[in-house]
Amino acid sequence: MVFAKVVRSKAVARAAVIGLALGVFALAVLAAVSITTNARTTSHIEHNSRISDHWSQIDLHIGVESEALNNYIVAKKFGRDLLDSAMGSASPELEWQAANGDPLDVENAVLVTEAYSAFTQTLNDVRRSPTDRARSQILADQAALGASMVRKSANANVTRHRLAMDAYLAEAAQFNQKLSLAATVVCGADFLLLVLCAAILLTHQRRIEGQAVESRYRALHDELTGLANRALLADEIEDALWVAEQERETVGLLLLDLNKFKEVNDTLGHHAGDLLLKEVAARLTGAVRGTDTVARLGGDEFAVLMPHIYSPEHCAEIARRLLEALEGAAELDGVTVDISGSIGAAVYPVHSGSGAELLQHADIAMYTAKRNRLGIAVYDPEADRRDSQELSLIGELRRAIDEDELVLHYQPKVATSNGRVRGVEALIRWEHPVRGLLQPGDFIPQAEESEVIVPLTDRVLKMALEQHRMWRDSGTVLPVAVNVPTVCLLDAAFPDRVAAALSACDVAAGMLTLEITETSIITDPVRASAVLTRLRETGVRLSVDDFGTGYSSMSYLQSMPLHELKIDRSFVRTVTDSHGGAAIVRAVLELARALDLEVVAEGVEDEATLILLGDMGCTNAQGYHISRPVRAADLITWLGQPALEPA
The missing domain is CATH 3.20.20.450 (EAL domain)
Incomplete structure (x- = not known):
């Protein structure tokens, strides 16, 4: 019961919709942050990997040059070309580091470049002393020491970047874990809000459907008496005439107008008039057959649709019995008033060929009964022609x-x-x-x-x-x-x-x-x-x-x-x-x-x-x-x- 009241609350409905909208927005923000973070992480890792790869290339080039130096020392004639081609191979990598590396890489690249220049100079000195084996060996040892120092520096930078990437990845993983947790919480809240919104939507849908049913009922029934109104009576007449045409039957329509209803309203007030109309509705409803339809057309005018009658005389007889049931004293808030009325009758297909014509002719007969104080009158075409004139x-x-x-x-x-x-x-x-x-x-x-x-x-x-x-x-x-x-x-x-x-x-x-x-x-x-x-x-x-x-x-x-x-x-x-x-x-x-x-x-x-x-x-x-x-x-x-x- 409490939940039902909460669901029907307009404030709760607005809060749920706003909360769900905010939740979806939060998920969108989290998704955008996650995408941005992953993109930044990927870019950072790629950049560090590229720098690390260039440091590795420097180490590789220094190794190749050292190997070419050793070959040259052993076999000068056959190792000269190899040494010539290997010398200076690390320079492009060092230049790239100086241009694209991080500030520390640039700084290290300057130091390594200086060491590499000394190493390259040593290689040149070795090559210029091909006959002095002792000097060549000393220079070779000196070159090997320089190469070792450059390679260690390159490897140190590779290791530094690998450790930095591991730390960055760990930090990114931790941040992603927090994002995942936040997303889980937001998704859970959104799910609950979605359930609440669905409950609210279903509740409002049922309410709207109920209101639609109620509105349709009100549109087709008189609010005061609960009887069918003019619109519903018109539909019922069309249905009854269609059935009558198929089965070759006769349909009667009675229109009743109360006598001196205005005097009751003017003398006793509208409340008494409403009580009188309710009493008339109750008497009419109690006097008709189960297949008949009683309607209030407005004011003090009522109608009774009667399918399955035999003749205009039968219709008049029913109207007479109905008038007898209607007439008599009624107690209205302690005041006794006399109820009477005038009834006009018309019969399909004897008097009319359509629903609208049946209503019109019954109305004409009713005014004939009222004007001549007959109580009941059946539609007369001759009288209608005179009335038309x-x-x-x-x-x-x-x-x-x-x-x-x-x-x-x-x-x-x-x-x-x-x-x-x-x-x-x-x-x-x-x-x-x-x-x-x-x-x-x-x-x-x-x-x-x-x-x-x-x-x-x-x-x-x-x-x-x-x-x-x-x-x-x-x-x-x-x-x-x-x-x-x-x-x-x-x-x-x-x-x-x-x-x-x-x-x-x-x-x-x-x-x-x-x-x-x-x-x-x-x-x-x-x-x-x-x-x-x-x-x-x-x-x-x-x-x-x-x-x-x-x-x-x-x-x-x-x-x-x-x-x-x-x-x-x-x-x-x-x-x-x-x-x-x-x-x-x-x-x-x-x-x-x-x-x-x-x-x-x-x-x-x-x-x-x-x-x-x-x-x-x-x-x-x-x-x-x-x-x-x-x-x-x-x-x-x-x-x-x-x-x-x-x-």
């Missing part, structure tokens, strides 16, 4: 906003007492380059299901305010009303955008009425009340449109900062011929008076209805009997009629 329409609507294809028509609101105009309601129209003038019902519902409704509302607001300013600058003051969708009423930033638009267009806040629906209030009363309060603080007027169709919101009226109620046209249309319609209108009028709210009756289509509403105490009205929605220029023309000037 709607999606195309949304894309065109984004372009229409950017390219000013939107226009506003204005429907006046008049006082029932005298018919004077109290204001106008701005109603959007779309001048489509191909389909002509489109009414709100042709594109507003689709816009409200997408994010495009926000920039669309901002655009309508700006256009209405700019038109109000143009009318005002020309001498006609007409308060303007703009419809506001639910998404804007629940957007905390919407009041700031309204204030910015009023400021940019130089319009007083009291000239703008924002019309909201009862549904907007019911969706989230707390958030709606906060946004409405901020809007009222800016001075903007607030009106509830189509009042009466969402009766469940009446309890919120007393707490909402409203100015006006607009009675829905369905009640106004029957006010003259239906006791129930008239009763509802009277009740709304009484409620409005109790809450100090103004009332506008919508959908007035005849004179009798207008008169009756006035008799009931409804002060304002609008409808086709008064005027259809018209363009700004046509409205000014309409205003020119008698008794229709703005109040």
Whole structure:
């Protein structure tokens, strides 16, 4: 265990690598020193051997000359040529020693040269006294003595160099022995370091392999739930479709989206949201078959891949059982929440021919189930075509906003007492380059299901305010009303955008009425009340449109900062011929008076209805009997009629 910790230590790994590098460097240095030392030793031995050899040659030459002298003494006639050729033979060797020898050799060479010169002189004297045998013998003895002295000196130098070489070799051997010992120690240390490095390398390799396995697992699995992620699901789908194609089987894919998951995150926090996702993963995993694959695609979206199913109906039945297993209460840190979801199903090869198409169609079915609150929906090609057309329409609507294809028509609101105009309601129209003038019902519902409704509302607001300013600058003051969708009423930033638009267009806040629906209030009363309060603080007027169709919101009226109620046209249309319609209108009028709210009756289509509403105490009205929605220029023309000037 301790060794394993040591091996895994980064400091130990660095030290081992550095130590091994230093050890290899030390071996290289030792090798270089050994090579240099051996080369120097070899050179030294060769030099000394050469000097010694030359001293030996001097001894040999002196011997030859002495032998030639003896022959000459014995037989002068026959030994003269030999003596002549031998005389002076040692001179080149002495000259070499004087030029190449060591300092001591040079010194000895000078002395030997002097002795050799005397010896040579003696030989010359012997040769010049061929007839005087007694003198020749004396000179010969003298020459022999000189030769002996030179030879002894040469032999002494040979011996000196041999002893010096022996001592040098012994010293070199001792040094090499030390080098060998040092090399052995360094090699041993390097071997141990090599073993340590190998252990470290293997440990790190195993760690890297483990990390690679872990990284691959993380790359293919959701970190929070441990389920397969989108990448692994795509691989599993391709494998399942390949097997299904080979064996002519059917594969089902379910996509599940949780209901109100955002509310859990926003209200209880992300920790509670994570606990909810883990609980959903556990319920799904426990409810599927062993051959099925459960995956989390991101956020609150899950998928179940089901090979070996029989038909789309079988797939829908499994989805139903899965939804039943999923739904129910869950405890999240002491808070009980209800889990529910929407599931879309698609089947290969009935609905799709590829993995990507299977995912796409299951996703379309899931959004169909969610939008229509069906719980479960199987992919329907006809519905997909309609959705594709709607999606195309949304894309065109984004372009229409950017390219000013939107226009506003204005429907006046008049006082029932005298018919004077109290204001106008701005109603959007779309001048489509191909389909002509489109009414709100042709594109507003689709816009409200997408994010495009926000920039669309901002655009309508700006256009209405700019038109109000143009009318005002020309001498006609007409308060303007703009419809506001639910998404804007629940957007905390919407009041700031309204204030910015009023400021940019130089319009007083009291000239703008924002019309909201009862549904907007019911969706989230707390958030709606906060946004409405901020809007009222800016001075903007607030009106509830189509009042009466969402009766469940009446309890919120007393707490909402409203100015006006607009009675829905369905009640106004029957006010003259239906006791129930008239009763509802009277009740709304009484409620409005109790809450100090103004009332506008919508959908007035005849004179009798207008008169009756006035008799009931409804002060304002609008409808086709008064005027259809018209363009700004046509409205000014309409205003020119008698008794229709703005109040």
